[in-house]
Amino acid sequence: xxxxxxAFVIAWKDILSETRAREIISSxxxxxxxxxxxxxxxxxxxxxxxxALAPGILWVTFSFAGVLSxxxxxxxxxxxxxxxxxxxxxVSREAIYLGKMMSSLFFMLLIEAIVLPAFVLFFNVNVITLxxxxxxxxxxxxxxxxxxxxxxxxxxxxxxEMVLPILFFPIISPVxxxxxxxxELTLNGAPWSELASWVGIIAAFDVxxxxxxxxxxxxxxxx
Amino acid sequence: MxxxxxxxxxxxxxxxxxxxxxxxxxxxxxxxxxxxxxxxxIIQRIFYIHVPLAWIGFFAFFVTLIGGVMFxxxxxxxxxxxxxxxxxxxxxxxxxxxxxxxIWAKPMWGVWWVWTARLTLSLVLWFxxxxxxxxxxxxxxxxxxxxxxxxxxxxGFLNVPLVFLAVQLWETQHQGYLIFEGGMVPEMTWTxxxxxxxxTVLYVLLLKDRLVLKNLENKLNQMKNFITGG
Amino acid sequence: xxxxxxxAIEVRGLTKSFGNNLALGGIxxxxxxxxxxxxxxxxxxxxxxxxxxxxxxxxxxxxxxxINGLSLKDNAEAIRSxxxxxxxxxxxxxxxSAYENLRFYSRMYDVPHYQKRIKQVxxxxxxxxxxxxxxxxxxxxxxQRFSIARALLHNxxxxxxDEPETGLDQQAIAMLWELLKxxxxxxxxxxxxxxxxERGLKACDELIIINKGKIACCRPGNTLDLCGLEQLYxxxxxxVNATA
Numbered sequence: 291x292x293x294x295x296x297a298f299v300i301a302w303k304d305i306l307s308e309t310r311a312r313e314i315i316s317s318x319x320x321x322x323x324x325x326x327x328x329x330x331x332x333x334x335x336x337x338x339x340x341x342a343l344a345p346g347i348l349w350v351t352f353s354f355a356g357v358l359s360x361x362x363x364x365x366x367x368x369x370x371x372x373x374x375x376x377x378x379x380x381v382s383r384e385a386i387y388l389g390k391m392m393s394s395l396f397f398m399l400l401i402e403a404i405v406l407p408a409f410v411l412f413f414n415v416n417v418i419t420l421x422x423x424x425x426x427x428x429x430x431x432x433x434x435x436x437x438x439x440x441x442x443x444x445x446x447x448x449x450x451e452m453v454l455p456i457l458f459f460p461i462i463s464p465v466x467x468x469x470x471x472x473x474e475l476t477l478n479g480a481p482w483s484e485l486a487s488w489v490g491i492i493a494a495f496d497v498x499x500x501x502x503x504x505x506x507x508x509x510x511x512x513x
Numbered sequence: 514m515x516x517x518x519x520x521x522x523x524x525x526x527x528x529x530x531x532x533x534x535x536x537x538x539x540x541x542x543x544x545x546x547x548x549x550x551x552x553x554x555i556i557q558r559i560f561y562i563h564v565p566l567a568w569i570g571f572f573a574f575f576v577t578l579i580g581g582v583m584f585x586x587x588x589x590x591x592x593x594x595x596x597x598x599x600x601x602x603x604x605x606x607x608x609x610x611x612x613x614x615x616i617w618a619k620p621m622w623g624v625w626w627v628w629t630a631r632l633t634l635s636l637v638l639w640f641x642x643x644x645x646x647x648x649x650x651x652x653x654x655x656x657x658x659x660x661x662x663x664x665x666x667x668x669g670f671l672n673v674p675l676v677f678l679a680v681q682l683w684e685t686q687h688q689g690y691l692i693f694e695g696g697m698v699p700e701m702t703w704t705x706x707x708x709x710x711x712x713t714v715l716y717v718l719l720l721k722d723r724l725v726l727k728n729l730e731n732k733l734n735q736m737k738n739f740i741t742g743g
Numbered sequence: 744x745x746x747x748x749x750x751a752i753e754v755r756g757l758t759k760s761f762g763n764n765l766a767l768g769g770i771x772x773x774x775x776x777x778x779x780x781x782x783x784x785x786x787x788x789x790x791x792x793x794x795x796x797x798x799x800x801x802x803x804x805x806x807x808x809x810i811n812g813l814s815l816k817d818n819a820e821a822i823r824s825x826x827x828x829x830x831x832x833x834x835x836x837x838x839x840s841a842y843e844n845l846r847f848y849s850r851m852y853d854v855p856h857y858q859k860r861i862k863q864v865x866x867x868x869x870x871x872x873x874x875x876x877x878x879x880x881x882x883x884x885x886x887q888r889f890s891i892a893r894a895l896l897h898n899x900x901x902x903x904x905d906e907p908e909t910g911l912d913q914q915a916i917a918m919l920w921e922l923l924k925x926x927x928x929x930x931x932x933x934x935x936x937x938x939x940x941e942r943g944l945k946a947c948d949e950l951i952i953i954n955k956g957k958i959a960c961c962r963p964g965n966t967l968d969l970c971g972l973e974q975l976y977x978x979x980x981x982x983v984n985a986t987a
Contacts, residue, residue, distance in 0.1 A: 296851060299851060308838075369837065370832050374830070377798075379823060379848070380821065380823040380851070380852060381851060443664060448651045448652070448653070449651050453647070457644045457665065460637050460669075461672055463676055464679035467680065467683050468679050494678075502668060506585075510660070513656060655763060
């Protein structure tokens, strides 16, 4: 419980900092809506066609938004050596991972909660349904589980902004494949039972990479 | 006297000799020994090279995973050299396998690329291990490079079963392509097995030589450091 | 808490290598409770690496550190709560106010009655009036004062200073030494690295000079004057101290 308690303290610090500076949410939100608009230009088609393209566009938007906001997660820790400040605190490395993961999860979910209605507005495809919200929640957990680990890795390399996407996208490919396919199915009216295997893959991804990243994080930050 | 030196020579070059012989045997089996497939015709023979290439790719990345875990545990740089040498070979074999897949796809389906489960999985792996080397290039400090590479090698390989499940399911949902599966006569199985053995020996040979080279590079760096007073 | 028989800091055979580069090659040292040790040495000698290992930011390749008789290997988390660090970076978040920063660190260190303690440390560094300003809007000197407040927040037994004079202005350094001496009559053990032989000599009880990852010499501070130290530094490192 001490671990979770400290993780919450770290996450709360990030959230408080974000309410002051609004560095992540506002810019990522504008970016996400821009992506949707650009896709609209790229694929302007009939109602029918847009319906077929909608799941792909939605998940490309989410993963782009994810990589952008995760990139910021550790950049602020690098300014003024704050990550070292965290590491000298009497908490485990795992608490730092959990804290950073929770704040990224919070930011991502907030962004997605705004992007989904915007998506309905622009594409006239109802994506605010229980299956899609469930998929979004599960996929986002997977995104931030590996994203937090890789974000910590990326800020320590020479090309910070480049490293995260080239690592992040191939690793989350099973989540993207599953989320897009499941969204397609549910938009075409398929019941829960048909989504089960896709949801299972995403859930397995979450469990495996939350555990692995949690155990491995210390090796990234501690020399 | 001559016999002893011949024996020594063979002992020293046993891997390269074995590899060359096995490769020749395998080629013979692929082109002459194995019967032509009834459905796909002559082009199906590429299968006996395609699968061993993929196998070595996966096996090499598995060795990278082991090297990564051992490095993080023991902090001995020999494990990092093993991991990166194996990843290099794996990346080459996966690249060959993808090229090979293109060559297979063109006469079969009239396009250079098809999103079959096996090819998609290999493509994703190709990207992960390409990233592995890009990250290595972006880090100048040895210890950090080895640690980060180990993490990417571990996370990357853990992803394999998940990507596999996802692309398999995806293939069935999006009307999969007709791939050569099952219904193999014993000659076919033997040829495939011979391919796997031949390529595995080739992998061991390449890995051994790459490690020798890496160890020399490492010694050279040590000497450089010593001379420049680092 | 402090075991009376054990030195506050005990370092045995400390080695750290980065690949083929040996940063520290077998450091042995002891600092008794309440004493101050100065670490001198040219750039790249391993001073910062030593501090980072003591602060448990870095893991040693070989050797061990004991703090108050506890091994750092097995008790890193518990030991960290007894250590305070002032580095050339402030470890403060620019978007948060100084109070929020200190509150965050209080929670991380489980400081009891933190509201009172934050006011107290802010007063100690003379920054009460700016406590609710955003750190990013404060001048460098003010941020450094809050950085000192942050390091002393949890009343650590051991304080590590990594080249305080590169990060802190003159006034802040003077203040820091005052605070280390007098705050609540507690006996603090201090290790600091320094470029300046002159200022370092004044502050220390004992000093070491390290060169290429090894302790080149070790002396009690009061047996040397500045000239003697400069001579010693030149003999052991082969270079003249840049800032002296």
